[in-house]
Amino acid sequence: MALRTIRTLGDEVLSKKCKEVTEMTPRIKELIQDMFDTMYAEYGVGLAAPQVGILKRIIVMDVTGEDPIVMINPRIVESSGEQIGNEGCLSVPGKTGVVRRPNYVKAVALNEEMQPIEIEGTELLARAICHELEHLEGKLYLERVEGELMNVSDEDEETETEFE
Numbered sequence: 001m002a003l004r005t006i007r008t009l010g011d012e013v014l015s016k017k018c019k020e021v022t023e024m025t026p027r028i029k030e031l032i033q034d035m036f037d038t039m040y041a042e043y044g045v046g047l048a049a050p051q052v053g054i055l056k057r058i059i060v061m062d063v064t065g066e067d068p069i070v071m072i073n074p075r076i077v078e079s080s081g082e083q084i085g086n087e088g089c090l091s092v093p094g095k096t097g098v099v100r101r102p103n104y105v106k107a108v109a110l111n112e113e114m115q116p117i118e119i120e121g122t123e124l125l126a127r128a129i130c131h132e133l134e135h136l137e138g139k140l141y142l143e144r145v146e147g148e149l150m151n152v153s154d155e156d157e158e159t160e161t162e163f164e
Contacts, residue, residue, distance in 0.1 A: 002034045003041055004052035006090050009140070013050050014091055018057045018136045021072045024114050028056070032070055032112060035060045044090050046128040048135030051091050059132040063124045071119065074109035074133055083123065087131060087141050088152060096152045097145030101127045 007013050021028060031054060039047040039060055046061040061069045081103030088096040105126040111117045121129055131141055142149065 015138045018055045046132045048132045071109035078106040080104045097149045099144045
């Protein structure tokens with residue numbers, strides 16, 4: 001188990017676009033495992049590679065605690081509906097804000113074997129996919145917050161509003 005340091009607001013790596021992954025290497029496999037270890041240790045439901053300082057198009061997610069998902073070079077190909085809810089981010093600790101997202105998302109990506117996959121999700125999974133993909137473009141959810149950014153109370157820090 002290797003934990004990586006999560007980059008936080010103000011770190012320039014969070015504002016940079018990520019590069020596509022062209023081949024699976026031992027270092028990338030290790031990165032993916034470290035990302036899961038880091039995400040679970042921080043009680044997140046998703047984590048993007050730039051959040052641990054790596055400018056690669058890789059995200060990991062697990063919105064149920066039992067269904068880990070790896071997406072390499074992901075992109076959204078379809079979305080519909082709308083949901084409005086609180087969103088947080090491990091790179092913006094202690095803060096939350098109301099964000100409008102699609103309620104349904106279909107994304108395509110590569111898995112750890114570099115094979116094409118398609119992921120469909122609604123509600124929290126759709127929100128997490130959108131949130132994580134924005135990290136790969138150098139964007140934070142803060143750009144989408146409607147109204148005031150709020151402080152998260154200590155007891156709420158481990159809820160589903162913690163996306164990364």
